[in-house]
Amino acid sequence: MNQESTSPDRRTFLKTGSLVAAASSVPSLLHAQAGGGDEIKIALVGCGGRGTGAAAQSLNVPGTRLVALADAFPDNADSAHDRLKGQFKDRVDVPTSRRFSGFDAYKQAIDAADVVLLCTPPGFRPTHFEYAVAQGKHVFMEKPVAVDGPGIRKVIEAAKEADRKKLSVVCGLQRRYQKSYLATLEQIKEGKIGDFVSSQVYWVSGGVWVRDRKPNMTEMEYQMRNWYYFNWICGDHIAEQHIHNIDVSNWFKGEHPVKAVGMGGRSQRVGPEFGEIFDHHYVEFVYKDGTVMNSQCRHWRNAWSRVSEIVAGSEGTAYPGMIKDRKGKIIWRFKGPDNQPYQEEHNVLYDRIRSGNPINNALYTAEATLTTILGRMATYSGQEVTWEQALNSDVDTMPTTLAWDADPGPKPGPDGLYPCPVPGKGKYF
16 A cells, blocks of 8 residues: 555645545555564553454564553453453563553553554544654554544644654555455546446444443443443444445545435434434435435344445446446456455554654545544434535534543433434534
């Protein structure tokens, strides 16, 4: 990969952020392996399943050592330690004195390492990224990178500072590191499907886990444990999951949408255990030339499922790894073998750190994240929402105070149900 970093101001980001990122996404380092040089010390912030997986992928790169763990909950940090220690033995060097817990644990872990893996729920990402960059650390961070406009603006500023400090930042939109997607993009650039007409993107599935409320839990702890269902920490599943598919449309189009309209609600997942988010969204995103991305995501069990992207052009249609002409005949197919993009992200990160040739994915990941926030604003409000309204929104979802006995914001009603957005009512941008 050769995704070069850029430092546009906000106006430039609005106009050209994704185009710059897409144009520079070429597979020149697809098989790069970090090797040689001094040992690189790693800290993991956010010790759930994805964070533990990211730590394992970093430890698969020669010359790395895990030296610190941080999580809001000490049991998560201990569990991640035991799993990783069993696999990587002495390369996991995290005594109990470097297993940090609580809302400020990220600072101690970041201070102890050269590279930080930011894998908490996304509501915390802007603050953690800002601190990591301020401390001069290289970063791997999962998507999405924020849940609201104020968070996006913080990420953009930190990304610009990372460029100034020549820090490498790799983000977890792994399709951009997958050979079949990169090869498909090259075919599109060569005109194989003609002009972009529309895209259809899907994350249509049965949903994810639910964690029950335990006796004596504070409301803050319950929402932190059950984070997927609260917007201040998750951003709804249109952001947390569907960002992958939405990003592919922006990437292949070479720009972000300028506005969105949509609809959504809850029909299956309506109990108190499902918090305040929708269980389905449909959004029509409009690009500046009037072409459209049609976006579907939902969490319905025992219903049709699909996770994919389709780009329709004037001369043909592109799928990941395949292109058909207007009559439905396959005219190109990726011959493989495909790579493991989750691992490739980490290979590239450490190669860039050791080579002194920084990479910065933060701006295009912020752009993809803001696209999902734009879609959520449209479905929640029932209004047409512009890119500028989403970016400049003053709706800050983060609680005023982060403490176990603090008020996280959303509260269940007398029936145990959390209030759910109602289109046409409420302020969502």
